[in-house]
Amino acid sequence: MAAVTKSIQAAASFYAAQLLQCAKQAPTSSTTLRMIHAHMIASGFTPRSHVLNRLMDLYCKSTNIAYARQLFDEIPQPDVVARTTFITAYSSSGDLKLAKEIFDTTPLDIRDTVCYNAMITGCAHNSDGNAAIEHFCEMKRYDFCADNFTYTSVLFGLSLVAEYESDCQQFHCEIVKSGTGFVTSVVNALISVHVKCASSPFVTPSLLMAAARRLFDEMPLKDELSWTTIISGYVRNDDLNSASQVFDGMNEKLLVAWNALISGYMHKGLASKALELSRKMHSLEIRFDEFTYTSILGACASAKLFLHGKQVHGYIIRTVKHPARDFLFSVNNALIALYWKCGKVDDARTIFDRMPIRDLVSWNTILSAYVDVGRIDEARSFFNEIPEKNELTWSVMISGFAQNGLGEEGLKLFNQMRSYNHQPCDYSFAGAIISCAVLASLDHGRQLHAQLIQSGFESSLSASNSLITMYARCGVLQDSQSVFLTMKSVDSVSWNSMIAALGQHGHGGQAVDVFDQMLKEDIVPDRITFLTILSSCSHAGLVDQGQHYFNLMHELYNITPGEDHYGRLIDLLCRAGKFTEAVDMIQKMPFNPGVPVWEALLGGCRIHGNIELGIKAAEKLFELIPHHDGTYILLSNMYANLGKWNDVSRIRNMMRVRGVKKEPACSWIEVDNMVNVFLVDDTKHPEVQMVYKYLEELVFKMKKLGYVPDTKYVLHDMENEQKEYALSTHSEKLAVAFGLLRLPCGAMIRVFKNLRICGDCHNAFKFMSQVVGREIVIRDGKRFHHFRNGKCSCGNYW
DNA sequence: GTAGGGTTAG
Numbered sequence: 001m002a003a004v005t006k007s008i009q010a011a012a013s014f015y016a017a018q019l020l021q022c023a024k025q026a027p028t029s030s031t032t033l034r035m036i037h038a039h040m041i042a043s044g045f046t047p048r049s050h051v052l053n054r055l056m057d058l059y060c061k062s063t064n065i066a067y068a069r070q071l072f073d074e075i076p077q078p079d080v081v082a083r084t085t086f087i088t089a090y091s092s093s094g095d096l097k098l099a100k101e102i103f104d105t106t107p108l109d110i111r112d113t114v115c116y117n118a119m120i121t122g123c124a125h126n127s128d129g130n131a132a133i134e135h136f137c138e139m140k141r142y143d144f145c146a147d148n149f150t151y152t153s154v155l156f157g158l159s160l161v162a163e164y165e166s167d168c169q170q171f172h173c174e175i176v177k178s179g180t181g182f183v184t185s186v187v188n189a190l191i192s193v194h195v196k197c198a199s200s201p202f203v204t205p206s207l208l209m210a211a212a213r214r215l216f217d218e219m220p221l222k223d224e225l226s227w228t229t230i231i232s233g234y235v236r237n238d239d240l241n242s243a244s245q246v247f248d249g250m251n252e253k254l255l256v257a258w259n260a261l262i263s264g265y266m267h268k269g270l271a272s273k274a275l276e277l278s279r280k281m282h283s284l285e286i287r288f289d290e291f292t293y294t295s296i297l298g299a300c301a302s303a304k305l306f307l308h309g310k311q312v313h314g315y316i317i318r319t320v321k322h323p324a325r326d327f328l329f330s331v332n333n334a335l336i337a338l339y340w341k342c343g344k345v346d347d348a349r350t351i352f353d354r355m356p357i358r359d360l361v362s363w364n365t366i367l368s369a370y371v372d373v374g375r376i377d378e379a380r381s382f383f384n385e386i387p388e389k390n391e392l393t394w395s396v397m398i399s400g401f402a403q404n405g406l407g408e409e410g411l412k413l414f415n416q417m418r419s420y421n422h423q424p425c426d427y428s429f430a431g432a433i434i435s436c437a438v439l440a441s442l443d444h445g446r447q448l449h450a451q452l453i454q455s456g457f458e459s460s461l462s463a464s465n466s467l468i469t470m471y472a473r474c475g476v477l478q479d480s481q482s483v484f485l486t487m488k489s490v491d492s493v494s495w496n497s498m499i500a501a502l503g504q505h506g507h508g509g510q511a512v513d514v515f516d517q518m519l520k521e522d523i524v525p526d527r528i529t530f531l532t533i534l535s536s537c538s539h540a541g542l543v544d545q546g547q548h549y550f551n552l553m554h555e556l557y558n559i560t561p562g563e564d565h566y567g568r569l570i571d572l573l574c575r576a577g578k579f580t581e582a583v584d585m586i587q588k589m590p591f592n593p594g595v596p597v598w599e600a601l602l603g604g605c606r607i608h609g610n611i612e613l614g615i616k617a618a619e620k621l622f623e624l625i626p627h628h629d630g631t632y633i634l635l636s637n638m639y640a641n642l643g644k645w646n647d648v649s650r651i652r653n654m655m656r657v658r659g660v661k662k663e664p665a666c667s668w669i670e671v672d673n674m675v676n677v678f679l680v681d682d683t684k685h686p687e688v689q690m691v692y693k694y695l696e697e698l699v700f701k702m703k704k705l706g707y708v709p710d711t712k713y714v715l716h717d718m719e720n721e722q723k724e725y726a727l728s729t730h731s732e733k734l735a736v737a738f739g740l741l742r743l744p745c746g747a748m749i750r751v752f753k754n755l756r757i758c759g760d761c762h763n764a765f766k767f768m769s770q771v772v773g774r775e776i777v778i779r780d781g782k783r784f785h786h787f788r789n790g791k792c793s794c795g796n797y798w
Numbered sequence: 799g800t801a802g803g804g805t806t807a808g
Contacts, residue, residue, distance in 0.1 A: 057799070084799035117800040124801095152801040188802055228803040235804090259804045294805040333806045364807045392808060399808080427808055462808080 015040060019054045033058055053082045060089035080106060084115045091122025108142065117149045124157035132157025148183050151175055155189035162197035165208060187219045188226050195233030201489060205237045213242075228256045235264030240273075255289060263295040271303030290330055297334035306342035313338070329359045336362060340369035364392050371400030391425040399431030407438030426452075426460035433466040440752040440779060442474035443673045465493045472501030475750040475777040475784060492523055500532040505784045506794045508540020515549075527559055534568035538575060539783050541797045546572040567596025574604020575797070579613060595624055599631075606634050614638050629655070629662045641712055648716075667731035667753040669739045678734040681726075687741075688734065695728060695737040702767035705790075713760040732761045736768065736776055749776045756780045762798075766790050 018036055037055060052071065059068035065086075072078055072086060083106050090099035103119045116139040123132035136154040139146065146154075158171060172190060180186045194212035198205040216222070216230045227250055234243035240261075247253065247261055258281055265274035278296050281288065288296075293316060300309030313335060332355050339348035352358065352366050363386045370379035383389075383397045394417045401410035414432035417424055424432070429452050436445035449467060457463050464487050471480035484490070484498045495518045502511040515533050518525065525533075530553045537546030550569050553559045561569075566589055573582040582601060586593050598620045605614030614635065621631040632655045639647035655662070668677045682688050699707070711723040718726070727733075732753050739749040757780040769776050769787040776787040786793035 053799075081799050086799095088799065112799095114800050119800090121800060147800095149800050156802065185802060192802070223802095225803055230803095232803060254803090256804045261804095263805070289804095291805045298806070330805050337806070359806090361807050366807095368807060396808060430808090 015051050019051065019058060022058055029062060033062060033064075050081070053079070053085060056082060057085045057089075060085060063093075065089050065093060080110045080112055080115050084118045087115060087118040087122055091118075091125060094126065096122060096126040096128065111142075111144070113139070113144050113147055113150065116144055117147070117153055120150065120153040120157060124153060124160065127160055129157040129160030133161075146178060148180055148186055151178070151180055151183075151186045152189040155186070155193050159189075159193040159196040162193055163200040163202050165197070165203050168194050168197055168208065168211070182220055184219065184221050184223050184226065187215055188223070188229055191215050191226070191229050191233065195229065195236060198233070198237045206239075209233065209237055209239065209242070216246075224254055224256075228254060228260060231257050232260040232264075235260050235267075238268070240264050240268060240270070253286075255286065255292070258286065259289070259291040259295060262292065262299070266295045266299040266302065269302055271299040271305060274299035275305075275308065294330045294334045297331070297338050301334070301338040301341040304342050306338075306344075309338045309342065329355075329357075329361060333359070333361045333365055336365045336369070340365065340372070343373075345369045345373055345375070360388065360390055360393070364390075364396060367393065367400075368396050371396055371403070374404055376400060376404045376406065389422075391422070391428060394422060395425060395427035395431055398428050399434060402431050402434035402438055405438055407435040407441075410435030410438070411444070424455070426457040426463040429455070429457055429460075430462045430466035433463065433470045437466070437470040437473040439675070440474050440668070440750070441670055441675065442471075442476065442750070443670055445470045445474055459488055461487075461489070461491055461494070465491075465497050468494065468497040468501060472497075472504060473779065475748075475779060477501060477505050477507075477784075492518075492526055492529065495523055496526075496528045496532050499529065499536060503532055503536025503539055503783075505786070506539055508536045508542045508545075511536035511540075512542065512545055525553075525557060527562065527565070530559065530561075531564060531568060534565065534572060538568060538572040539794070539798070541576060541795075543572060543576045543578065563591065563594050564596050566593070567600050570597050571600035571603065574601055575607060577604075577608050579604070579608075579610060583613070593620075595621065598624070602631065602634055606638050609638065609641060611638055611642065626658060627660055629660050632660060633662060640716075663754065665731050665753065665755050667735040667751055669735045669749070669751045671739065671742045676735070676738060678731045678738070680731050681729040682731065682734055685734075685738075687738065690741065691734050691737045692729075694741055695733060698737065698740075698768060698771060699728060699764075701771045702764065705767050705770060707764060707767040710760040710763060713758050727758075727760050730758055730761050732757060732778060733764065736765065736778075740772055740774070746774065749774060750779075751777070752779045754781060756782060757785060757798075762792065762796075766792055 015036065022032065022036070033055070052075070056068040056071055059065070059071070068089070069086070072082060075082065083102050086102045087099045090096070090102065099119065099122045103115065106115060116135060120132045120135050123129070123135060132154055136146070136150065136157075139150070155171065158167065162168060168190075171193065175181050175186060175190060191212045194208050194215070197203060198208035198212070212230060212233055216226060219226060227246070231243050231246050234240065234246065243261055243264055247257055250257060258277065262274045262277050265271070265277065274296060278288070278292065281292070293312070296312055297309060300306070300312065316331065332351060335351050336348045339345070339351065348369055349366060352362055355362060363382075367379055367382055367386070370376070370382060379397065379400055383393070386393055394413070398410050398413050398417070401407070401413060410431055414424065414428060414435070417428065429448060433445060433448050433452075436442070436448060445467075452458065452460075452463055452467075464483055467483045468480045471477070471483060480498070480501045484494060487494060495514065499511045499514050499518075502508075502514060511533060515525070515529070518529070530549060533549050534546055537543070537549065546569065550561065550565065553561055553565065566585070570582050570585060573579075573585065582604065586597060586601070589597070598617045602614055602617040602621065605611070605617060618631050618635045621628065625631070632651055636648045636651040639645075639651065654660075664679060666677055666679050668675050670676075676685060678685055678688070678691075685691070699709075709724045709727050711720055711727065713727065716726075732751055735751040735753075736749055739751060743749060757778055762785065765776050765778065765785070765787040767790065770790040778785045778787070783794070783798065785798070
């Protein structure tokens with residue numbers, strides 16, 4: 001008997017040793033495990049607890065959890081070690097529910113600290129910070145002793161949910177009391193909690209970072225993690241000076257620390273700093289890894305440093321044998337982004353096509369690239385090819401449609417997403433809301449606003465910013481102001497949207513006030529801010545202010561004005577009739593003037609009847625964009641105003657020869673959640689006859705108040721009576737008359753037109769607003785006009 | 799049988 005026991009013991013220790021060997025070389029292949037296992041069975045050895053536990057653990061780690069579970073289920077009363085193995089295995093494979101089931105069925109009298117630790121880690125790793133804390137509290141309640149592992153794990157969980165300083169302080173006290181306050185791993189975790197909590201909106205980041213720094217400075221023994229946690233903490237919280245200060249104090253600088261700092265500079269848009277560090281690394285012969293490359297390429301992409309980025313790409317090709325294979329996704333994805341941001345979308349696509357396997361980031365980046373450069377048809381068909389879509393995929397495509405003026409497509413896709421039971425994220429909502437802005441569909445926009453709140457995205461920045469734009473572009477400026485004023489936190493996009501909203505409605509003075517307010521609150525204006533403020537000044541005729549801001553842009557904020565900024569400045573000058581200054585500015589520009597500049601000049605010339613300069617601008621535009629209808633129309637309008645009908649027909653003829661078609665004018669109005677569209681001389685709308693009749697009555701009353709139809713706006717040569725009739729069939733007049741007939745008494749009339757409002761209609765609506773005693777709001781291609789009591793908000797400056 | 803830091807798309 002003694003001999004048998006001895007031989008079983010020998011076998012057990014033999015297998016235990018073999019399995020231990022496997023564990024050291026983990027993960028063990030399932031084949032090896034099965035061979036050892038088969039050997040046990042064949043030799044008649046029935047493994048008991050610790051050998052079996054080790055076997056199950058190895059099966060789990062070789063991703064064979066299901067088979068391990070079969071073995072587990074055959075054990076009559078599995079011990080706590082076996083249970084802990086499964087708690088860990090299930091939670092690291094993402095199945096927290098199964099882990100919890102094993103934990104909950106573990107009798108209290110066999111539980112120990114380790115199994116609680118495993119459960120706490122499992123919750124934290126599956127981003128359930130609160131459950132981690134609950135299990136921690138439970139173990140304290142049952143008097144289990146918390147150890148270093150417990151604290152590091154529960155602190156990790158806490159770092160997911162900590163929002164207030166008190167969360168950090170409470171655990172700090174707990175740790176000091178427990179006596180683990182000097183244990184490196186525990187203090188590291190505590191620093192990490194402070195760092196992550198510092199990004200919460202409810203705390204003062206600098207205070208928490210100062211507390212983290214004290215912990216770091218006062219810890220007796222720092223390890224690699226202590227350094228990288230504090231450095232990356234500063235990076236996360238936008239304090240790169242402190243990050244680099246601590247970094248400089250490191251004796252042996254770790255690759256992770258280099259990477260954290262480089263990525264910090266990259267995210268802050270400080271590409272030159274990021275590249276400077278990478279050059280230093282290179283001279284110290286520190287090998288770059290995947291993370292380094294990704295951040296450097298990101299820096300080149302955001303700064304559009306194409307040549308530098310291309311050099312890095314070349315270096316990767318030379319030094320890494322199989323970039324596509326060795327750096328599975330991230331580096332290749334960063335390369336895609338580099339080529340895209342530098343305007344080489346087709347090269348980006350080539351990289352994508354050459355990747356042997358791609359992840360969602362690869363697909364989404366290419367999709368964003370197509371959307372970004374307005375290649376919307378390619379984006380659409382690429383979108384359809386994407387095998388698995390996430391919320392980003394949908395939101396990029398939805399807002400892509402909206403940004404490219406395809407509001408209807410945007411809304412359709414948003415609805416399709418929901419019909420597939422995909423819960424829209426805040427960015428998708430933003431895309432759908434901007435679609436409503438494009439379509440000027442206020443009813444629909446309001447519905448989405450309500451759904452947004454129901455879905456819990458009320459505090460989302462991107463969604464709220466889209467609401468500012470939507471309400472403004474639907475004509476209800478007050479609502480966009482109240483969204484802006486009630487936002488908990490705002491960013492530069494919010495300010496830009498608000499300034500643009502005021503500008504479009506002709507409130508240049510208020511736009512300037514908001515801009516000044518923005519500066520007072522230390523928000524740094526960007527390129528877009530200056531575009532919107534220049535437009536706002538232009539719409540309101542604030543020439544001096546506009547010029548002041550244009551100068552401020554590069555003098556104070558170091559933003560080099562682009563062609564678009566020059567375009568707005570020229571627009572500002574020309575509208576005010578300052579052609580000498582405008583031409584002077586065009587000659588002084590640091591680059592060849594392009595489309596925005598010539599269009600601004602032509603537009604100004606049309607307002608002031610400056611035919612000579614207008615012809616020059618138009619000729620340039622004919623060269624640059626020969627198929628754009630607007631140039632021909634503006635020029636022919638100018639000739640028509642001067643009665644030069646020969647020139648008018650010459651231009652019309654040019655259009656015919658070149659195959660340029662005029663975009664037909666159309667206006668629309670929303671009544672009872674339905675959009676009603678009217679074309680010039682409309683015959684299609686079912687109620688149009690009634691509209692014509694009503695319009696006739698109105699014009700009769702308007703004439704009594706002094707309205708004289710201004711036939712110079714009829715751009716065809718015909719008899720005067722015919723001209724007057726032609727004016728009365730303009731789409732915007734039909735839409736307004738329809739609104740007056742169908743909308744409730746006193747309701748504001750909001751009409752939208754694809755092109756600019758006609759001069760006679762502009763005059764007519766002033767009289768009309770007086771006759772009917774209601775406010776009429778028109779959004780044309782450029783801006784808003786509010787007609788009230790015989791006056792327009794634009795002060796005739798448009 | 800249990801732990802903690804760095805990457806890419808809006």
